[in-house]
Amino acid sequence: MADLALRDLVKTYDKTEVLHGINLDVHDGEFVVFVGPSGCGKSTTLRLIAGLEEVSSGTIEIGGTVVNNMEPKHRDIAMVFQNYAIYPHMTVRKNIGFGLRSSSAPKIQKEARIDEVAQLLGMTDLLNRKPDQLSGGQRQRVAIGRAMVRDPAVFLFDEPLSNLDAQLRTQMRLEIKKLHQRVGSTIIFVTHDQVEAMTMADRIVIMKDGYIQQVGTPSEVYHTPANTFVAQFIGAPAMNMIPGEITNNGSIQLETGGLIDAGLAARSGQKITLGVRPEDLSEHAPASFLEGSIAVREPLGHETLIYVNTSVGEFVAKADGRHPPDVGATVRLGALQENLHIFDAETGSTLA
């Protein structure tokens, strides 16, 4: 177990810079999830930490040691791959034991360790099977077992759940989280799925185009997003973005016609974007700022998503699951002051 520190980490391929100076501290035993759309650099960062790619500039420290020039095997890390990378011609026992091949420990000790890991993952009775006799979830567990067997300081997970079906994914998510609570190792987990990030992480690192957008606990990134990208990436359906401008008396004049008292007189004349999450939009809010007719309803059982057509575009809100308003009905929606997010229209970063 160890801390991990990234300092001004840069990665370039030929002339293209794909990571532009990543700074991050991961504490001992922390579960950190890197999340972002494809091509954001999250997997590259993970591969740099693993030592599968060479660092262009900056440093990676594991347990206080700079590991830039160390071979992967000397970094005391283990990695679980998206396609599991378990060997089809070896039994589960051999696959798990493969991580111990380079260790000098006596055979009995290695066998005991394999059994211990197998028991921890509940696959003692699968040890003599070949991977093609296993289900997707079991293969996933073998891959995790192979990573665990060496008892590494840092676990790296590269989108390990994306090959599983939805139900299994939810189950494995929980298992990995429980495993972390039991074993307590440092985990870096890469995913493009914000739900995985929210449910598993101690802290989430949201990335885009090779930059970190925000680092924070799930609650922080959800309730106080640093910019419009984070605001729209985290949470489903995505946050509504309504263009507007700050008036002379510090209120917000929305293009939908709504006027919100914001007390931002110092920024009068500035173009802003108002962010409101679908669940915060309500017909019963003290003041409404959005009016339109319902174009589509999406019933989800416990709630219904309603898509509201307005003069400046379509917005989504959550309505009651049992008695949603009819399609075509006109609704007037508003939100509580504390649930409004105000962003700079140009830079996208959060104001106030």
Added chain:
Amino acid sequence: MNVYRNLTIKQKQIVWAWSFLAIPVLFYTVIRFYPTGNAILISFQDWNLLGKRTWTGLDNYEKLFADPAFWKVFKNTFVYLLIGTPLSLIVSFFIAYNLDKTRFMHGFLRMLYFLPFMTSAVAMAWVWRWFYQPVPIGLFNNFLSTFGIPQINFLNSTTNALPSILAPAIWAGLGFQIIIFMAGLRAIPQSYYEAARIDGVSTWTVLWEITIPLLKPTIVFIVVFSSIGFLRIFDHVFNMTTGNPGGPLNSTKPLVLMIYETAFSSFDMGYAAAQTVILFLVLLVVSLLQLRILRDR
């Protein structure tokens, strides 16, 4: 048309399948199965290609097994197989394994290795034949003589002739085997190697425990394919030893060349057919054995 319309989907599929299969089935029957059956029949007969066929029973086989030339040829054929197949397998794997990691002039190098496979075996055999000539003609002996190394009698020696012919035969097939190996290597997911790198196992372990086991289907294919090729070796031998077909004292003669001579020089079709049947059985047994041994253990 009504009859067809009333068939079930399954029956319609069968009708379609068989109408497509009809042509290859017909082709195979006329071009393959009929001659094969006929050859087996002729092997029990005496026939000089023009006269009447007379039934002789097992005479041809008895003559064959009593013929020292046959056993010499039989042995040669297996020498071609037992040296040629493993050697070409190892060499082509070695080249493919390293070429796969080479980025510099990758396409050009691959083309160079593939070139012999596209070249006519006859032309190649004659070029190699020239290589093997004594001073002042032959390339190899000229090269050796510049260093004062004594002449090597390549094609006229009973010990050197067979390996001298085997060398270009291996070289000719290499390009194909390299391409197949490279395709096999490419099919192994990169993450297997990355996982091994993180686990810190040696390159040697990766080669023996990951690469080679995962290449097994490729290896089986190449072994069977090249074994059949070496068991049927003919054109290289024929073209490199014209004038004295089969080399000095039959030292390079393979089974196919013997069959050719028996059939088209001696016009002893029955005897040639008996040899062909033996070759067929050898090919069958060797291929089945290899498939059995190399399939999953």
